[in-house]
Amino acid sequence: MKKALVTTGGGDCPGLNAVIRAIVKRAQQTTNWEVYGSMEAFNGVLRSPKEIIKLDDEKVAGIHTKGGTILQTTNKGGPFSWPVQKEDGSWITEDRSDEMIEYLHREGFDAVINIGGDGSQKISYQLFKKGLNVIGVPKTIDNDLACTDYTFGFQTAVDIATDAVDKLVTTAASHHRLMILEVMGRGAGWIALHSAIGGGAEVCLIPEIPYDIDKVLERLNTRYVGGRGFAIIVIAEGAKPIDGTVVARKSDEVGYENIRLGGVAYQLSDQLKKAGFEHDIREMVLGHLQRGGTPIAYDRVLATQFGVKAMEMAINEEFGRMVSFLDHDITSVSLERATEGQNLVNPNGFLVQTAKGVGISFGD
Structure with missing residues (x-):
């Protein structure tokens, strides 16, 4: 046997x-x-x-x-x-x-x-x-x-993230707020990109395309007229600004060798406020909900x-x-x-072009 x-x-x-x-x-x-x-x-x-x-x-x-x-x-x-x-x-x-x-x-x-x-x-x-x-x-x-x-597992995570975007749209519209949704992905922007397209976000920030905060602000301002409006940003946990660094920290857990990502939504919120965004902002880190469930x-x-x-x-x-x-x-x-490389989003690929074709900004 x-x-x-x-x-x-x-x-x-x-x-x-x-x-x-x-x-x-x-x-x-x-x-x-x-x-x-x-x-x-x-x-x-x-x-x-x-x-x-x-x-x-x-x-x-x-x-x-x-x-x-x-x-x-x-x-x-x-x-x-x-x-x-x-x-x-x-x-x-x-x-x-x-x-x-x-x-x-x-x-x-x-x-x-x-x-x-x-x-x-x-x-x-x-x-x-x-x-x-x-x-x-x-x-x-x-x-x-x-x-x-x-x-x-990827498609299930995308469904969960897209459902989160759908839910954030209604609360954002009710309060004229900008909602920033942080999703997983480490150095790859696949979850962010798919859920941004599926959920109809205005901005999608991914590791493969470093963003310019002024261009993000420019896109967001088009969503507000007379102080009213709302917007959704989906940001991957590994996204970073031009000339910036990834938000991460070394873990103190015994035997855990990877860096721990997370918190980029709050960094982006601070950057937008400093850049002059005048409307309410709320951040949501979806976290391990993307891993769980059926x-x-x-x-x-x-x-x-x-x-x-x-x-x-x-x-x-x-x-x-x-x-x-x-x-x-x-x-x-x-x-x-x-094990020689990674499958990353192509910044010039058809999926990014599709997103740009419906008006999604990558801050580039």
Whole structure:
């Protein structure tokens, strides 16, 4: 009997459970594969006692409709940087990848399916180079992974953000206010761009197009006549002004290596007031609401396609590759290619041109 291990790493994302379910369902179509799951990414393998569970029909029944992941997840630590506390209370990290790989080989795991974003897939590639049979599945609401047109979870996040724009329009109109909605995306503006178009915002500020505050102000002023009017700005958390910097801070959480973004809406509000904007402004940071809740049908379907493909790749021993959605086809690319860059908004692309065609300003 062959064994596959499934992990979910990085931030949670609508559709993770649909992938897990699809992997198990596809494995059941064969007669010689069992599927297991490691809790909290690879932490379940690294901990003592181990936290590895068998995934069967009972475990995955109906989970495709639920957000989050039944395997739980983490963006701290991992096999290459396991946090260890010293006697003096300080923390260091250890590389436990060889130990983990040796354990998985000893326990007879024939394939590891690692579901995660860019950080998780870089771990996948490193493990593959060290001799582990790894297959990657791309996951992120940010839609910023290279070599795949879309990642599951993105469309659900866009729906949530667009719904927020819709709701802000009514309160903005009632009070003649400017509402600034900050959405996630890190260094990519996909969520902001889609929700700004879908919700009909006047201004969309994204990391790929640094903004000029005077041009933003110019667009906003067209929305007010005699002190009356309203406007909506959608701003990505990684957006920044020309010659400015991203609003971010280093995390003090043990094992968390990424910078923490957030707060750009308040910075923009201050900039507008200093630039002479005279009307009421309110800020809203949508935050983790974009990650939670039930995945929409599109993401359930895409996640299921990814899960089935990943299990078929394991059966066919196509290791060192990541599942990919390219040109409306479910295919795969090498992990090396998948981790070489990012999928960012093209400032001259058709979607930006569409937004500009309906009057949305990018402050450029």
